[in-house]
Amino acid sequence: VRRRYVAVVGPGDGASGTECAHAADVGRLLAENGVVVLTGGLGGVMAAAAGACESAGGIAVALLPGRTREGAPDVSSVVLPTGLGQMRNALLVGAADAVIAVGGSWGTLSEIALARRIGIPVVCLGAWAVTDADGSPVELTTVHTPAAAVQAALAGRMDE
Amino acid sequence: VRRRYVAVVGPGDGASGTECAHAADVGRLLAENGVVVLTGGLGGVMAAAAGACESAGGIAVALLPGRTREGAPDVSSVVLPTGLGQMRNALLVGAADAVIAVGGSWGTLSEIALARRIGIPVVCLGAWAVTDADGSPVELTTVHTPAAAVQAALAGRMDE
Amino acid sequence: VRRRYVAVVGPGDGASGTECAHAADVGRLLAENGVVVLTGGLGGVMAAAAGACESAGGIAVALLPGRTREGAPDVSSVVLPTGLGQMRNALLVGAADAVIAVGGSWGTLSEIALARRIGIPVVCLGAWAVTDADGSPVELTTVHTPAAAVQAALAGRMDE
Amino acid sequence: VRRRYVAVVGPGDGASGTECAHAADVGRLLAENGVVVLTGGLGGVMAAAAGACESAGGIAVALLPGRTREGAPDVSSVVLPTGLGQMRNALLVGAADAVIAVGGSWGTLSEIALARRIGIPVVCLGAWAVTDADGSPVELTTVHTPAAAVQAALAGRMDE
Numbered sequence: 001v002r003r004r005y006v007a008v009v010g011p012g013d014g015a016s017g018t019e020c021a022h023a024a025d026v027g028r029l030l031a032e033n034g035v036v037v038l039t040g041g042l043g044g045v046m047a048a049a050a051g052a053c054e055s056a057g058g059i060a061v062a063l064l065p066g067r068t069r070e071g072a073p074d075v076s077s078v079v080l081p082t083g084l085g086q087m088r089n090a091l092l093v094g095a096a097d098a099v100i101a102v103g104g105s106w107g108t109l110s111e112i113a114l115a116r117r118i119g120i121p122v123v124c125l126g127a128w129a130v131t132d133a134d135g136s137p138v139e140l141t142t143v144h145t146p147a148a149a150v151q152a153a154l155a156g157r158m159d160e
Numbered sequence: 161v162r163r164r165y166v167a168v169v170g171p172g173d174g175a176s177g178t179e180c181a182h183a184a185d186v187g188r189l190l191a192e193n194g195v196v197v198l199t200g201g202l203g204g205v206m207a208a209a210a211g212a213c214e215s216a217g218g219i220a221v222a223l224l225p226g227r228t229r230e231g232a233p234d235v236s237s238v239v240l241p242t243g244l245g246q247m248r249n250a251l252l253v254g255a256a257d258a259v260i261a262v263g264g265s266w267g268t269l270s271e272i273a274l275a276r277r278i279g280i281p282v283v284c285l286g287a288w289a290v291t292d293a294d295g296s297p298v299e300l301t302t303v304h305t306p307a308a309a310v311q312a313a314l315a316g317r318m319d320e
Numbered sequence: 321v322r323r324r325y326v327a328v329v330g331p332g333d334g335a336s337g338t339e340c341a342h343a344a345d346v347g348r349l350l351a352e353n354g355v356v357v358l359t360g361g362l363g364g365v366m367a368a369a370a371g372a373c374e375s376a377g378g379i380a381v382a383l384l385p386g387r388t389r390e391g392a393p394d395v396s397s398v399v400l401p402t403g404l405g406q407m408r409n410a411l412l413v414g415a416a417d418a419v420i421a422v423g424g425s426w427g428t429l430s431e432i433a434l435a436r437r438i439g440i441p442v443v444c445l446g447a448w449a450v451t452d453a454d455g456s457p458v459e460l461t462t463v464h465t466p467a468a469a470v471q472a473a474l475a476g477r478m479d480e
Numbered sequence: 481v482r483r484r485y486v487a488v489v490g491p492g493d494g495a496s497g498t499e500c501a502h503a504a505d506v507g508r509l510l511a512e513n514g515v516v517v518l519t520g521g522l523g524g525v526m527a528a529a530a531g532a533c534e535s536a537g538g539i540a541v542a543l544l545p546g547r548t549r550e551g552a553p554d555v556s557s558v559v560l561p562t563g564l565g566q567m568r569n570a571l572l573v574g575a576a577d578a579v580i581a582v583g584g585s586w587g588t589l590s591e592i593a594l595a596r597r598i599g600i601p602v603v604c605l606g607a608w609a610v611t612d613a614d615g616s617p618v619e620l621t622t623v624h625t626p627a628a629a630v631q632a633a634l635a636g637r638m639d640e
Contacts, residue, residue, distance in 0.1 A: 002234060036238060061221075061238055067254060067565065074162060078196060078221055078238055080255045083565045085414070085547065086434050090407040094227060095240045104452050106437040113430035114406050126453045132424050133446045227405065243405045245387065245574070246594050250567040264612050270593035274566050277586040286613045292584050293606045322554060356558060381541075381558055387574060394482060398516060398541055398558055400575040414547060415560045 003059075006030050006153050007038040007096035009089075009112070010045025010127075011105040019045055019103035022125055024052035025146035026100055031058025033154060038063065038096055040088065041072050041079060045102045051075035063092050090114045097121075098153040104128035112140070123152040163219075166190055166313050167198040167256035169249075169272070170205025170287075171265040179205055179263035182285055184212035185306035186260055191218025193314060198223065198256055200248065201232050201239060205262045211235035223252050250274045257281075258313040264288035272300070283312040323379075326350050326473050327358040327416035329409075329432070330365025330447075331425040339365055339423035342445055344372035345466035346420055351378025353474060358383065358416055360408065361392050361399060365422045371395035383412050410434045417441075418473040424448035432460070443472040483539075486510055486633050487518040487576035489569075489592070490525025490607075491585040499525055499583035502605055504532035505626035506580055511538025513634060518543065518576055520568065521552050521559060525582045531555035543572050570594045577601075578633040584608035592620070603632040 008026055010019060027049035030037050037053040039046040041062030050060035054075060062076035067083040082088045089107060093099050093115040099122045101112050108127060115122045123141045125148075130138040143149045168186055170179060187209035190197050197213040199206040201222030210220035214235055222236035227243040242248045249267060253259050253275040259282045261272050268287060275282045283301045285308075290298040303309045328346055330339060347369035350357050357373040359366040361382030370380035374395055382396035387403040402408045409427060413419050413435040419442045421432050428447060435442045443461045445468075450458040463469045488506055490499055507529035510517050517533040519526040521542030530540035534555060542556035547563040562568045569587060573579050573595040579602045581592050588607060595602045603621045605628075610618040623629045 002229075003239075005240075038240075059238065061240070069162075078219065079163075080165075080198075080221070080251075082251055083254050083567070084251075084407070085410065085563045086437050087404070087407045087410040087563070089434070090405065090410065090430075091242055091244075094243050094405070104458075106433045109450065110410075110430050110433035110437055113426045113433055114409070117406050117426040117430055128453065128458060129451045129455070130429065131449045131451065133448065135449070138424075138448060243407070244567070245403045245570065246597050247403070247564070247567045247570040249594070250565065250570065250590075254565070264618075266593045266597040269610065270570075270590050270597055273586045273590035273593055274569070277566050277590055288613065288618060289611045289615070290589065291609045291611065293608065295609070298584075298608060322549075323559075325560075358560075379558065381560070389482075398539065399483075400485075400518075400541070400571075402571060403574050404571075411560075411562060411564075414563050 004035045004154070005038055005096050006035050007092050007099045007111070008045065008049035008102065009040065009092070009099060009108050010102040011108060012042040012044040012046060014105065015044030015048070015103055019126060020048040022146050023048035023102045026102060026125070026149055027052035027058070027060070028056045029146060029150040031056035033150065035154070036061060038092055039076070040065065040092055040107070041076065043073055047073040047075050049102075063088050086110065093120050094118060098123070100125065100149045100153050101127040121153065123149050125149045164195045164314070165198055165256050166195050167252050167259045167271070168205065168209035168262065169200065169252070169259060169268050170262035171268060172202040172204040172206060174265065175204030175208070175263055179286060180208040182306050183208035183262045186262060186285070186309055187212035187218070187220070188216045189306060189310040191216035193310065195314070196221060198252055199236070200225065200252055200267075201236065203233055207233040207235050209262070223248050246270065253280050254278060258283070260285065260309045260313050261287040281313065283309050285309045324355045324474070325358055325416050326355050327412050327419045327431070328365065328369035328422065329360065329412070329419060329428050330422040331428060332362040332364040332366060334425065335364030335368070335423055339446060340368040342466050343368035343422045346422060346445070346469055347372035347378070347380070348376045349466060349470040351376035353470065355474070356381060358412055359396070360385065360412055360427075361396065363393055367393040367395050369422070383408050406430065413440050414438060418443070420445065420469045420473050421447040441473065443469050445469045484515045484634070485518055485576050486515050487572050487579045487591070488525065488529035488582065489520065489572070489579060489588050490582040491588060492522040492524040492526060494585065495524030495528070495583055499606060500528040502626050503528035503582045506582060506605070506629055507532035507538070507540070508536045509626060509630040511536035513630065515634070516541060518572055519556070520545065520572055521556065523553055527553040527555050529582070543568050566590065573600050574598060578603070580605065580629045580633050581607040601633065603629050605629045
C-alpha cells in the first residue's frame with residue numbers, strides 16, 4: 001500500500017515547551033491518519049513529533065545529519081544517519097508529500113524554503129515569516145493549531 | 161530499542177533467478193532476526209530482499225536514486241526518494257551496520273567498495289571479485305548460501 | 321596561495337535588471353579582490369555575477385543542480401554539474417567563506433538560511449527579510465550597494 | 481569556451497612513488513591539452529595530478545570529502561570542501577567527461593564502478609581488476625603509460 005509521508009521540521013534543543021507540545025500533537029495526529037512521519041532525527045520538535053507518532057502506533061523515520069546514530073534520541077522506528085550535514089534538509093523535504101514547520105530557526109527556515117523551491121506544500125505553525133525587499137509578506141500557509149496543520153498538510157497542494 | 165540495519169545490494173532488473181532467490185532468503189532471514197533491511201529500492205535483488213523481509217513481518221526501507229516514488233516496486237514499508245542518483249549508494253551503505261552483496265554489477269561493486277572504504281563490513285554471495293594490479297586477489301568475505309551471508313553480516317566486523 | 325571564496329546567490333531567470341546589475345558589480349569587485357566567485361550556475365543573478373567576474377579576470381565556479389552542463393550559461397571558468405538538485409544549495413554555501421545574496425526567491429532564501437545554520441557569514445542586498453513568530457525581525461546583515469556587500473563579505477564573520 | 485573535464489582518481493597517502501609519478505605525468509598532459517583536472521583533493525595520486533596540472537599552467541579543481549579546507553594539500557586552483565564524505569566520489573566522476581584511475585584502493589574502485597554505472601568512460605593505469613562470479617574478467621580499458629591514459633580519456637566513450 002502506498003503510504004503518505006509528512007516531514008515535521010522545527011528547532012532541536014532550542015525548541016520551546018509549546019513548540020514541543022504542538023509537535024507531539026502533530027506527530028500523533030499524523031500517525032492516527034496512517035501517515036509516515038519524517039524528521040531530522042535530533043531533539044526538540046523532531047523528537048517530540050517522532051516519539052508521539054511512535055506512541056500512537058505510527059512509523060517515524062529519522063534522517064540524521066551525521067554519519068552515525070550516536071547521540072540521536074531513540075524514538076523513531078527507523079533511524080538513518082545520512083552524513084549529509086545540512087544537505088539532509090533537502091533530502092528530508094524532498095522525500096515528503098508535505099511539510100509541517102513547528103517553530104522557527106535557521107535550519108527550519110531552510111527546510112521551508114527548500115520545500116517551496118521544489119514544490120512541496122508547506123504549512124507553518126508558529127514558524128518564521130518572510131517579507132520581500134519591499135516589506136510585503138511572502139505567502140506561506142499559516143495555521144494556529146496542530147489539528148489545522150495536519151488537516152492542511154493532508155489536504156494537498158496548499159501553496160499553489 | 162536500538163535496531164540493527166543491513167543493506168542488501170545487488171543488480172536490479174538484470175538480476176538472475178538465482179540471485180533473486182538468494183536475495184529473498186537473505187531478506188527473510190534478516191527479518192526473522194529483527195534486522196531492518198535497507199535497499200536501493202529498485203527491482204531485481206533489491207525488490208526480492210525487501211519483499212521477503214516485509215512478508216516475514218520485518219521492516220524494509222527503500223532508498224531510491226530518483227526524486228519521486230513513481231515506478232518503484234511497492235514492496236517496502238518505507239520508501240524514500242533521495243534525488244541523489246548514484247550518490248545514494250554511499251548513503252545506503254553508510255546507514256548500514258553491514259552490507260550483503262548478492263550478485264554483481266557496477267552499481268553493486270560501487271556499494272561494496274564504498275562500504276569497504278568507510279569501514280562497513282561486507283559479505284559477498286555471488287558477487288564480483290577484485291584483484292590488484294599484480295593479479296593478487298583483494299580480500300573480500302565470500303559465502304555460498306544466504307544463511308551464511310546473514311550469519312556473517314550479524315557476526316560483525318568481518319573485514320578487519 | 322590560499323584563495324578566498326564568496327558565493328553569490330540570487331534568483332535565476334526571474335531576476336530583475338537591477339538585481340542583475342548589482343550582481344555584475346559584485347562579481348567584478350570580488351574578482352578585483354582576488355576572490356573566487358561561486359554560483360549555482362544558472363541564469364539571472366548567477367550568470368551576471370559569474371560573467372562579470374570572468375570579464376574582470378577572476379575565477380568563477382558554477383555548481384549546477386543538474387547532472388549535465390547542457391543548457392547552462394557558458395560564463396564560468398569551471399562548470400560542475402552536481403546532480404544534487406536543490407541539495408547543491410548547501411554544497412554551494414558550505415564551500416564559501418561568505419555569501420552575498422542579491423534579490424529574493426525561495427532558492428535564495430534557502431541558501432541564506434543554510435549558510436546561517438552552518439555559520440557562514442551572509443550579507444543581503446535586496447534580499448527577503450525574515451521575522452519571527454512574534455513579528456520581530458530576525459537579524460540579517462543588509463546593505464544597499466554592491467560595494468558595501470563586497471566590503472562586508474570580505475570583512476569576515478559579520479553575523480556573529 | 482566549453483572545456484573538457486577529466487577526473488584523476490587513485491590512492492591518497494598510501495600511493496606508491498610510481499603511482500604518483502604516473503599521476504603527475506597524467507596531470508601535466510591533461511593541462512597541456514587544455515583539460516580541467518578534477519581530483520578528490522587529498523594527497524598521493526590526487527595531489528600529484530593536481531600539482532603537475534597547475535605547474536603546467538592548467539586548472540585543477542579539488543573536491544574534498546570534508547567540510548573545510550583544513551589540512552588539504554595547497555596545490556589546486558580551486559578547492560571545494562563538499563562535506564559529502566565518500567559521496568563526493570560520485571560527485572567527482574559525475575562532473576567528469578572521463579576518468580583516469582591510477583593505482584588501486586577501495587575509494588578508487590568505488591570511483592571506477594560509479595563512473596561505469598553512470599556511463600562515464602574510465603581508463604585504468606595500474607588499477608585493480610574485476611572478475612565476475614565465474615572468474616571471467618569484467619571489461620575495463622587498461623593502459624600502461626600516462627600518455628596512453630590521456631589519449632584514451634580524450635578519445636571519448638571508450639567503454640561502450
